[in-house]
Structure formats: C-alpha cells, structure tokens
Amino acid sequence: MNTAHPPFDPLVFGPDAQIMKGVDGLNWRLADYEARGGYRALKKIFAEKIAPDALIAEVKKSALRGRGGAGFPTGLKWSFMPRQFPGQKYVVCNSDEGEPGTFKDRDILRYNPHVVIEGMVIGAYAMGATVGYNYIHGEIWDVYERFEEALAEARAAGYLGDRILGGDFSFQLHAHHGYGAYICGEETALLESIEGKKGQPRFKPPFPASFGLYGKPTTVNNTETFAAVPWIVLNGGAAYLDLGRPNNGGTKIFSMSGDVARPGNYEVRLGTPFAALLEMAGGMRGGRRIKAVIPGGSSMPVLPGEVMMKTDMDYDSIAKAGSMLGSGAVIVMDETRCMVRCLERLSYFYFEESCGQCTPCREGTGWLYRMVHRIETGRGRTEDLDTLVSVSDNIAGRTICALGDAAAIPVKSFIQHFREEFAHHIEHKRCMVGERGAARDKAAA
Amino acid sequence: MISAQGIARIDAAIAKYPAQERQSAVMTALAVAQEEHGHLSTEVMDFVAGYLGMPPVAVYEVASFYGMYDLEKTGRYKLCVCTNLPCALSGAVEAAEHLKRTLGVEFNGTTPDGRFTLKEGECFGACGDAPVMLINNKRMASFMSPEAIDRLLAELK
Ligand SMILES: Cc1cc2nc3c(=O)[nH]c(=O)nc-3n(C[C@H](O)[C@H](O)[C@H](O)COP(=O)(O)O)c2cc1C
Ligand code: SF4
Ligand code: FES
Numbered sequence: 140m141n142t143a144h145p146p147f148d149p150l151v152f153g154p155d156a157q158i159m160k161g162v163d164g165l166n167w168r169l170a171d172y173e174a175r176g177g178y179r180a181l182k183k184i185f186a187e188k189i190a191p192d193a194l195i196a197e198v199k200k201s202a203l204r205g206r207g208g209a210g211f212p213t214g215l216k217w218s219f220m221p222r223q224f225p226g227q228k229y230v231v232c233n234s235d236e237g238e239p240g241t242f243k244d245r246d247i248l249r250y251n252p253h254v255v256i257e258g259m260v261i262g263a264y265a266m267g268a269t270v271g272y273n274y275i276h277g278e279i280w281d282v283y284e285r286f287e288e289a290l291a292e293a294r295a296a297g298y299l300g301d302r303i304l305g306g307d308f309s310f311q312l313h314a315h316h317g318y319g320a321y322i323c324g325e326e327t328a329l330l331e332s333i334e335g336k337k338g339q340p341r342f343k344p345p346f347p348a349s350f351g352l353y354g355k356p357t358t359v360n361n362t363e364t365f366a367a368v369p370w371i372v373l374n375g376g377a378a379y380l381d382l383g384r385p386n387n388g389g390t391k392i393f394s395m396s397g398d399v400a401r402p403g404n405y406e407v408r409l410g411t412p413f414a415a416l417l418e419m420a421g422g423m424r425g426g427r428r429i430k431a432v433i434p435g436g437s438s439m440p441v442l443p444g445e446v447m448m449k450t451d452m453d454y455d456s457i458a459k460a461g462s463m464l465g466s467g468a469v470i471v472m473d474e475t476r477c478m479v480r481c482l483e484r485l486s487y488f489y490f491e492e493s494c495g496q497c498t499p500c501r502e503g504t505g506w507l508y509r510m511v512h513r514i515e516t517g518r519g520r521t522e523d524l525d526t527l528v529s530v531s532d533n534i535a536g537r538t539i540c541a542l543g544d545a546a547a548i549p550v551k552s553f554i555q556h557f558r559e560e561f562a563h564h565i566e567h568k569r570c571m572v573g574e575r576g577a578a579r580d581k582a583a584a
Numbered sequence: 585m586i587s588a589q590g591i592a593r594i595d596a597a598i599a600k601y602p603a604q605e606r607q608s609a610v611m612t613a614l615a616v617a618q619e620e621h622g623h624l625s626t627e628v629m630d631f632v633a634g635y636l637g638m639p640p641v642a643v644y645e646v647a648s649f650y651g652m653y654d655l656e657k658t659g660r661y662k663l664c665v666c667t668n669l670p671c672a673l674s675g676a677v678e679a680a681e682h683l684k685r686t687l688g689v690e691f692n693g694t695t696p697d698g699r700f701t702l703k704e705g706e707c708f709g710a711c712g713d714a715p716v717m718l719i720n721n722k723r724m725a726s727f728m729s730p731e732a733i734d735r736l737l738a739e740l741k
Contacts, residue, residue, distance in 0.1 A: 227602075236709035240670045245709050272600075277652050278708035280722040313600040318611050319651030321706060335607030336642070337649040353605060396670035396711040403712045437669060468711075470670050484669045488706055 153419060156406040157382070157390045158366045162250045167285065169292040172253035178298055180372035181257055184264065185306050189372075194265040198368065200376030202388030207233055207324075207361030208436065208466045210454045219348040220266040221356050228268040229357040232259055232365055234275045235329060237321040239437035239488060240468030243392040244362035246404050248275070249282045251366070252289035256312065258365030260299060261372060263310045266358055270311050273362075274329050277317035286314050321492040325540045326359040328494070339494045340540035361466075363392060383409030387453040391467050395420040398427065398473035409453040416452055416469070427473040431557070435465025437485050438545030440552035444472075462552070477570045478557040482549055483508070483515045489546035500543040503534040507550055514561060517568035524554055524561055585631040590616045594635065606636045610646050614653055615721075623654040651706075652721050659694045659701035661740045664718040665728070666705045674714035675729065680704070682730045686737065699740070 152159035161175045172178070184194070199214030220228060232255060236244040247255060259271050275283045290312060293299040301309045315333055317323050323332045327341035330352045351357020367389055371379045380388040387409040393416055396402045400421025407416060413432070423429055429444030434452070440462040442450075450460040457464045472481060490508040495501045510527055513519050531547035538544070554561055563571040586594070597612035613632045614624060621628050624647050633640040647653045654662070665683060667676045680691075683702055687695050694701040710716045713726035717736075725736055 237707050239668045239707040240711055241707075242709050242712050276709050277650070277721070278705070278718055279710065279724065281724065315600070315608075316611065316615070317650070318615060318653060319705075320649060332611070333601075333608055334605070335610040335636075335638070335646065337645050353602065394712060396714070397673040402674060402714065468670075470673070472673065476673070481669055484667070484672055488668055491706060 151401075151419075152392070152404060152406045155382070155390055155408050157370050158247060158254060158363065158392065159251060159404075159406050164250055167250055167252060167289070169253060169289070169296060172251070176373070177253050177369070178257055178296075180369035181260055181298060182304065184261065184372065185304050185308075191265045191267065194261065194372065197376040198265070198371060201367075201371045201379035202376075202383070202386055203364065203367055203371065203379065204387065204454060205361055206363035206367070206391065206467065208238065208438070210464060213360065213364055216348075216358060216360070217262065217266055219346070220268075220358055221349070222267070224267075224356050227270065227353075227355045228266065229352045229355055230259060230263045230266060230268045230271040231326075231329065231333070231352060231357055231359045232271070232273040232362055233324065233326060233329060233359050234273055234362045235317050235324040236276050236362070236466075237324050238466045238468060239485070240394060240396050240433065240470040241436050241466040242394045242396075243404050243467060245276070245279050245282055247362055247366050247392070248279075249285055252286050253293065254366045254369060255286075255362055256289060256293050256299060258368035259312060260303065260310055261368050262358070262360065262365060263312075264308055268356075268358070269309055270313075272313050272315045272333055272352075274315045274317060274323070274333060277319045280316070283314055283316045290314065320494075321488075322494045322540075322542060325542065328540070329359065330357065337494075339496050340542075342539055363467075384453050384455075387455060391452070391464075393452065394466075394468045395471065396468065397471040398424045398429075398476070399471050400424050407452065410456070411452050413447045413450050413452055413469075417448075417471070420471075423471070423473055425473075427475060429471065430474045430476060431472040431478065431481075433462075433468075433470040433549075435463045436468040437470065437488065438541075438548055439463045439465040440548055441478075441556060442552075443556050475572060477515075477572050478553055478560045479511065479515045479564050479570065482553040483511045485549045486511045486546070489542065493542060493546070497538040497543065499534045500538045500546065503530055503543070504546045506530055507534075507546060511550070514564050517564065519561075519565035521565055523565065524558070527554060585628055586617060586620055590620055591635075598636075607638050607642070610636055610638065610643060611650070614643070614647055618653060618721075623657050657694075660699050662701045662703060662720050664703040664705040664721075666708050666710075666714070666716050666718075668705075668707045668711075670707070670711035671714040671716060674711075676715040678730070679715035679717070679728045679733060682733055686733070700737075 195217045203213045204210040234244045322328045323338035325340045328338040332338040347357040383389045392406045405419045432447040433441045454464045486508040490504040493500045493504045531550045534543045535547040594613045597609035601608035617628045629643045633643040691704045715728040717725045
C-alpha cells in the first residue's frame with residue numbers, strides 16, 4: 140500500500156493490545172481472523188441464545204465509552220434505540236476519521252477489518268437493526284476496497300447477510316465512501332451524506348436514535364467502539380472494565396504524531412501514564428524537550444508538556460488535567476515549535492472545513508484564522524489577544540454542531556497556556572522560538 | 585457518457601440502499617464520472633442527475649460540497665499533499681515546498697505540460713505516515729521525503 144518504507148516498524152501496537160492482538164499487517168483475511176478467535180463471540184451469542192437486553196447490559200458493565208471523540212457510554216447509547224419499533228432500524232459505523240492527528244481507524248480497517256464487521260453484527264443484533272453502513276473516509280480508498288473484500292468473505296461464510304449462522308437473524312452491511320469533507324464525521328452530517336446530500340449537520344433533537352438515517356432509528360458508533368465489542372462478549376464486561384479504570388473500561392488506541400521518534404498507533408490500557416506512552420513511541424524525536432501536547436485530536440485543548448508528563452491517559456484523568464481524551468490523537472510538539480504557527484494551521488483547518496450553515500461558525504472561523512495569521516506574520520496588535528478570546532466565546536455553544544466549539548477550543552487553550560509567545564509575536568513582530576525566528580533574525584541582520 | 589463498467593459500479597452502489605433512495609449512490613456515481621472524465625462537467629453531472637432521478641441542482645450541490653470532486657480540469661496527476669499540523673510537524677511543509685519548487689507551480693496550479701496539478705489537503709487520517717500525498721484521489725503515498733517525491737514524480741508519466 141505504501142510507496143515508501145517507514146523508518147521504523149509501524150506494526151508495534153503494544154503488549155496489552157486487544158483489538159490489534161496478533162495483527163501483523165498481512166493477516167487481515169477471514170481465515171486469519173478466525174485463527175485468532177474471530178467470530179467466536181458471534182457464535183457464542185447464537186449458541187447460548189443470549190438475549191439482546193443481556194448484551195446491552197454487558198456492554199454497560201464494561202464501561203466502554205465511544206471512541207469517536209465524545210466518550211459517550213456505548214451501552215447507554217444502545218439502550219436508547221426503541222425496542223419495539225415496527226419499521227427499519229439502522230446501525231452505522233463512523234470511519235470518517237478526519238480529526239487531525241487521528242489515524243487509528245485506518246489501521247483497524249486495513250489490518251483487522253473483520254473485528255469491525257463482527258462488532259457491527261453484534262451491535263445490530265443487540266439493537267434489532269437489520270441494515271448497516273460503514274462510512275469510510277474518502278482519502279483512504281484502498282481501505283474501502285479491502286473492507287468490501289472483507290464483507291464479501293463474511294457473507295460467503297454466513298457471518299453476514301440472510302439468516303446469519305443459520306439462525307433467525309439477518310443483517311445486511313454495506314460500505315459507503317466519503318469524498319473529502321471533515322464535517323461528515325459529525326454523525327448527523329454523516330447520515331445526510333449517506334442520503335446523498337451535502338454533509339451538513341442536523342439540528343438536534345431529534346437525535347438519531349429516534350430520527351436517523353432516512354428518518355429511521357439509527358445508532359452511530361466509531362470504528363474502534365465496534366471493534367471493542369467482540370472481546371467484551373467473549374470475556375465479559377467486568378473483564379473489559381478491569382483492563383482499564385473504573386468508568387474508563389478497556390484498552391484504547393492512541394495515535395501518536397508530531398515530534399516523537401516513532402509516530403504510530405499504540406494500544407494501551409486506559410489509565411496508562413502519558414510518560415509510558417511517550418516512551419513506547421520512542422520518546423521525543425532528537426531527544427529534544429517536550430513543550431506541548433494536544434491529547435485528543437486537534438479539537439481538544441492543548442496542554443503544556445510538563446502537565447501531560449504527570450497525567451494518565453484516560454477520560455477522567457485528562458479531563459482533570461484540563462483537556463479531553465477525544466479521539467485519542469496525541470499530537471506532540473517540542474521546544475523548537477512556535478505555538479502561534481501551530482495554532483495558525485489549526486485555525487485555517489476549521490475555517491476551511493466549516494459547512495457554512497451557522498453564521499457564528501462560518502464568519503467566526505474566518506475571523507479567527509485571519510487574526511492568528513496576522514499575528515503570525517508580524518502584523519498583530521495588542522488588543523488582538525482579547526478579541527480572539529471574545530470571538531471564540533461568541534462561537535462556542537451557539538452553533539448547530541460542535542465544529543464551532545472545536546474551532547474555539549484551540550484558540551483559547553493556546554492563548555491560555557502560551558500567551559507570552561503570542562505577546563512576543565505582536566510586540567517584536569517575530570517568533571521567540573525555533574528555526575523560523577532564527578532565520579528571520581539572520582535575514583534582518 | 586459513462587462506460588458500461590462504470591454504470592455497473594453505479595448500479596452496485598444503488599443496490600446498497602433502499603429501492604426508493606437511489607440518491608444515496610450519488611457520491612459513487614460522481615466518483616465514477618470523475619474517474620472517467622477527469623473532472624465533473626455540467627453535462628456529466630446532468631447525466632448523473634438523470635440516471636439517479638435527482639434534480640440537477642442537487643447533484644451540483646454535492647459535487648461542490650465534497651473536496652475531492654474537481655469541477656475544473658486538472659493535470660493528468662492530481663497531487664494532494666496534507667499540510668495539517670500533525671503532518672507539518674513531520675516534514676509536510678518541506679514536502680510541499682519541494683513539490684512547488686520541482687514542479688514550478690503553487691497550490692492549485694497545473695504544470696504547463698498538463699501532467700501535474702498540485703493541491704493542499706486536510707488530514708487524510710494517515711498522519712502517522714507523514715508526509716503523505718494522495719494521487720488522483722485513490723493512491724496514498726506515505727513517508728514523502730524529498731527523495732521519495734523525486735522517485736514518485738519520475739514514475740508518474
Ligand atoms: C466536527 C465533528 C467531527 C467528528 N468527526 C468524527 C470522526 O471522524 N469519527 C468519529 O467516529 N466521530 C466523529 N465525531 C463524533 C460523532 O459525531 C459521533 O459522536 C461518534 O461517531 C459517535 O461514536 P462513539 O459513540 O462510538 O464515539 C465528530 C464530531 C464532530 C462535531
Ligand atoms: S457549527 Fe459550523 S460546521 Fe457545524 S453546522 Fe454550524 S456552520 Fe456547519
Ligand atoms: S494531518 Fe496529515 S494525514 Fe492527518
């Protein structure tokens with residue numbers, strides 16, 4: 140799949156890996172998955188006639204929280220689906236991974252696609268849905284093709300389709316590919332997109348559990364969330380909870396990017412110290428000092444490196460430290476990085492990806508980007524910092540979807556923690572760190 | 585307007601959705617159309633609208649909303665390089681500069697021989713492989729150091 144070879148082995152997922160256990164990059168086919176114990180959870184459900192309610196109770200007990208960003212308890216979400224609804228119900232997998240820094244769903248899908256299929260079949264059975272879709276990010280075309288192949292294998296083996304494993308339950312699962320719109324990761328935009336429309340988020344309520352795909356009850360979960368389900372069914376909710384921490388069950392795949400020696404995906408128990416995770420990723424690149432970390436994808440607050448070095452990687456610990464675990468995308472920045480420049484790039488992203496429906500988001504993201512750009516290029520004014528904060532406050536909470544908040548959060552947190560860098564840029568019209576500042580000094584001399 | 589093979593791919597997409605929801609196949613239909621025609625002209629979008637029973641304007645809306653559709657002609661190879669922060673921290677800015685210098689174009693520019701169009705992309709969900717580049721929407725090229733870029737460009741005739 141790659142045109143160039145990585146400078147390191149990208150397939151080291153960690154000793155505690157559950158979802159990626161035994162995965163070596165080549166063994167993605169059905170026979171390999173079965174050899175690893177795959178589809179045993181599904182067989183167990185049918186052999187032991189486990190009732191849907193009992194499955195949902197088990198998932199609740201596991202304290203599995205949604206891996207797509209919000210960390211919502213999965214069992215609770217599943218219980219919102221109307222039990223006795225007479226018509227069609229849907230389950231949808233969100234593989235539209237586009238949150239900057241997140242690249243775990245791509246690895247799950249290309250290296251272990253059947254674990255997602257098995258998780259979705261189990262979810263569909265638990266919620267009484269007979270049709271499902273997996274929405275795959277447009278830029279990873281080869282992953283979409285591989286998933287189609289895996290679906291064909293599962294159908295041929297009787298794990299998917301009519302009368303699964305010869306029983307009464309039928310479930311049709313299809314892949315849908317995106318075509319380059321970050322906002323389609325938002326679950327209602329994603330549903331609009333499957334319906335063949337522009338991917339613009341819907342007003343909520345109603346929530347997808349009552350009005351989802353084609354107006355029918357629908358549950359949307361992240362790829363990694365579904366991938367965790369077979370293990371829970373086989374080993375029990377309590378065992379899954381034990382892998383992590385109370386209220387933070389299981390393992391989590393963290394996508395490590397930025398200034399680390401070995402960027403890549405690492406699956407660890409929730410509650411693992413950040414320092415240990417950093418070590419798995421080979422430590423800081425070039426042995427430089429850590430300055431800042433965004434622990435959960437670009438929409439989450441940045442934290443100073445020294446705070447992260449004392450923080451554990453679980454939902455509650457990161458919240459206590461002042462950020463959020465989000466999608467598990469850990470973006471690491473070292474001492475040579477200019478925080479103004481980093482924020483400028485993120486602000487451009489939200490400006491570019493706003494769907495334009497809400498005025499505060501459409502106008503506000505442009506305003507934020509232009510102001511940060513002005514500061515970066517040495518044309519900032521002292522009052523800009525306060526204006527940035529007040530514009531951010533005016534976007535957050537006033538929009539249809541959370542992209543507005545996502546644009547405001549980096550701005551506020553970068554200024555909160557690295558205000559002196561912004562002030563220096565404004566006052567001296569140049570950077571106080573890094574090669575850029577040095578280069579400009581040289582040019583000026 | 586679209587080859588028999590292309591129509592078969594569109595029909596396979598239509599079959600994934602409820603019978604009355606042919607519109608759900610519009611993203612696949614436009615992707616197929618773009619693969620065959622290089623970009624999406626009004627005529628080809630009107631054809632898709634007719635085939636799926638959609639108002640043409642609904643098809644135009646979809647085509648202009650999603651970033652990977654091209655409404656304008658591009659070079660034979662559309663090179664899209666991700667410059668978002670995680671990639672930028674691992675050499676994406678240098679990769680983009682190298683591409684601009686080698687090809688002699690800025691972002692959104694096409695080389696005079698019509699071979700390459702250069703674009704700036706947002707996160708592909710492949711940041712661990714940075715710098716990454718997407719060729720004609722389908723082929724992801726990973727770890728694009730300047731040397732790897734030179735090798736790749738030589739291969740794309
Ligand atoms: C702007 C925006 C982008 C999002 N992108 C993604 C995404 O790429 N993948 C994902 O699973 N969830 C994404 N989400 C969250 C989804 O709306 C939804 O909460 C999630 O898919 C639910 O799955 P979970 O409960 O398993 O986490 C995004 C939300 C917003 C507001
Ligand atoms: S907040 Fe932004 S992205 Fe979300 S619906 Fe409003 S305009 Fe669209
Ligand atoms: S930031 Fe470039 S692929 Fe994610």
